[in-house]
């Protein structure tokens with residue numbers, strides 16, 4: 001649908017406020033402006049979007065939703081079920097989304113066969129970033145196994161480098177934990193843990209192993225641990241104060257925004273024991289149902305967001321990869337190429353992020369983060385106790 005000559009600006013609520021997130025959003029703003037769609041920015045700071053989702057929920061309940069919002073994964077499909085989100089089937093059909101997008105992307109944005117949001121990019125959560133200069137100086141290789149990581153940590157410590165940049169913010173702890181769950185449990189168990197009905201799998205002994213590994217990882221940060229924002233942990237990696245960081249690949253986007261060059265200044269590998277697997281989080285913008293007069297602009301925006309030029313411009317700044325299968329992977333750096341090629345590889349294990357709302361409902365995601373937060377901060381809580389708490393949450397939420 002072509003908007004009228006009097007097209008109004010669309011309010012967009014999101015949580016992209018770091019340097020790279022801002023750059024990526026600004027690229028969207030420019031692509032949209034070039035085609036006559038105006039973006040009115042409503043950014044709510046807070047990594048992982050905890051604050052943004054709360055503000056957004058308040059506005060929706062008050063009957064004053066923004067026109068567009070970063071509503072993703074399970075939250076998106078739940079809201080679609082409540083009739084809060086505008087279906088985009090016509091836009092998807094005209095843009096041949098079914099033919100040009102990864103099936104996992106289409107599945108994530110669909111409910112009851114209807115496409116409910118414009119997909120932007122796919123982040124890889126099981127990403128280990130390593131300061132390349134530190135590695136070179138200490139003659140180390142990016143670790144591929146926990147044993148290699150342990151050996152690397154020993155050498156780093158001996159040279160007064162903090163092995164791992166860690167933050168105690170609940171969503172960051174939960175982000176690391178799910179990569180460890182995948183590493184310790186393997187893709188089949190992880191998929192069961194992430195499914196809403198698979199609560200009994202949380203009794204598995206490998207969950208205890210993952211909790212032990214989580215504590216071990218936290219102890220690799222020698223700084224008195226704080227709840228620093230993810231950008232501060234990334235700074236410590238960049239400066240070489242810390243050697244490694246486990247974080248979704250938006251941290252890679254951030255390093256790039258600060259002038260770092262992938263492969264020269266930092267290495268990017270899958271978290272130990274998750275090579276060839278993709279723990280994904282798919283960013284999407286949903287068009288909220290509100291003032292009907294904005295429908296044409298909303299549909300026009302969705303169409304532009306999926307276009308190849310927008311996809312490339314945005315994802316190269318964001319650290320994620322395009323949702324499209326028809327791009328040239330040679331245009332991606334090595335880290336992004338590995339992510340994109342893993343998504344494209346038939347049979348590769350693709351697993352939904354629990355922390356980034358691809359699987360669990362918002363409240364369960366938050367409750368899991370709280371248990372993990374308490375667990376890493378309180379040595380008196382045993383892995384078995386934490387497991388029992390996680391089990392209770394997931395069982396309580398099961399249908």
Ligand code: BGC
Nearest residue numbers: 046047048049250281283356
């Ligand atoms: C979002 C990313 C964002 C990250 C850090 C994730 O949940 O998917 O787009 O960069 O949080 O805020």
